[in-house]
Amino acid sequence: MQIKKAEFITSNTDPAKCPKPDKPEYAFIGRSNVGKSSLINMLANRKSLAKTSQTPGKTQLINHFLIDDKWYLVDLPGYGFAKVSKTSREKWEKMIHDYLTSRENLVCTFVLIDGRIPPQANDLQFMEWLGEHNLPFVMVFTKTEKVGVNIIKKSIADYHKTMRQTWADVPPHFVTSSVIGRGQDEILAYIDELNREYNEAAR
Ligand code: GTP
Ligand code: MG
Numbered sequence: 001m002q003i004k005k006a007e008f009i010t011s012n013t014d015p016a017k018c019p020k021p022d023k024p025e026y027a028f029i030g031r032s033n034v035g036k037s038s039l040i041n042m043l044a045n046r047k048s049l050a051k052t053s054q055t056p057g058k059t060q061l062i063n064h065f066l067i068d069d070k071w072y073l074v075d076l077p078g079y080g081f082a083k084v085s086k087t088s089r090e091k092w093e094k095m096i097h098d099y100l101t102s103r104e105n106l107v108c109t110f111v112l113i114d115g116r117i118p119p120q121a122n123d124l125q126f127m128e129w130l131g132e133h134n135l136p137f138v139m140v141f142t143k144t145e146k147v148g149v150n151i152i153k154k155s156i157a158d159y160h161k162t163m164r165q166t167w168a169d170v171p172p173h174f175v176t177s178s179v180i181g182r183g184q185d186e187i188l189a190y191i192d193e194l195n196r197e198y199n200e201a202a203r
Contacts, residue, residue, distance in 0.1 A: 001192040005068050006044040011061040015098045019064050021105035024198040025072040026191055028140075029096070030112030031122065032056035032078030037141040038178035039112065040065065040075050043187060050075045057081050062099055071195055072105075080122045100135055108136050110187075115141035115152045115175065119159050129185050131167055138172045140187070145177035 012018055028036040037050035037059055049065060051058055056078065063075040076099070077092060084092075100109065109130060113123050130137045132203045139159065146154050152175055172190070176183030 001188045002046045003067055003188070006049050006073075007066050008045055008049065009064040009072075009103050011063050013061055013075045013095055015062065015095070015102050017055065017065075018062060018099070019072065020101065021103060023066075023105060024107045024195050025074060025103060025105045026194075027074040027076055027100070027103075027106060027109045028112060029076045029109060029126070029139075030078060030142075030198070031114065031120070032058075032081035034078060034112045034114050034146050035178055036078065036112050039110075039142065039176060040073055042176075042178040042181060043073070043184055055085070062095070071191070077140065079126065080120075097129075100130070101133055106135070107198055108138060108191075109195050110140050111137050112140045112142050113155075113159070115144040115155055116147045118155060119162060124159070124162055127163070127171075128166065136171075140183070141175055142176055142178070144175050144182060145180045 009019055010017070020181075023122055028040060033056035040050040041047060041052065044067065045064070050063065059075055059077045059079065065073045065075070067073055076096060079092060079096075100106065111123070111127055111130070123130040127137065128137070141152055141155065156173060163170050174183045174187050174190075175186070
């Protein structure tokens with residue numbers, strides 16, 4: 001699958017004000033600066049559909065993009081940015097947790113993880129939370145053009161090892177780079193398949 005049309009629809013803090021939940025939806029989340037907005041642009045072959053920045057904390061709202069008039073990509077604000085106050089952290093948590101648990105058309109959450117560094121406690125905690133709430137997710141390793149393949153393999157193996165202590169299954173994963181377009185075909189094929197299942201179940 002290739003994305004032909006991508007349009008920005010809304011930015012929200014209130015999950016209840018998001019677009020009507022009548023199409024399959026995929027949310028992108030992860031630590032601030034991990035590359036969520038860049039990955040959305042890469043998937044859509046667009047330079048600045050979602051706003052990116054070298055400074056963490058760029059995306060602050062729940063942003064809906066309608067893709068090919070058929071499904072939604074959602075760019076979310078990141079977690080783990082050291083410089084935020086306790087109040088903003090709590091606000092983020094409430095907004096994101098409300099969104100993820102109430103959005104009935106949310107098919108899968110893509111959890112972005114910096115592929116260059118060892119497993120981080122906040123990424124593991126966030127995925128643990130998703131698992132506890134029975135929310136389907138996949139792992140997306142980002143910025144992988146920056147390091148050798150063995151570093152990425154080790155990082156994936158380390159995540160799996162920790163996750164298997166709690167869960168019987170580990171979620172699927174993707175190895176990506178927005179700079180060189182790595183992982184685009186694989187992620188879009190995965191979404192295409194989930195869209196098909198969603199539409200069959202809705203019939
Ligand atoms: P917030 O909205 O602040 O939470 O960040 P984000 O996760 O949306 O990250 P964003 O896409 O804005 O990218 C953050 C920085 O990482 C930017 O400087 C990007 O150019 C850079 N970046 C994103 N993806 C890649 C990648 O695949 N490789 C490299 N080398 N840099 C990347
Ligand atoms: Mg962003």
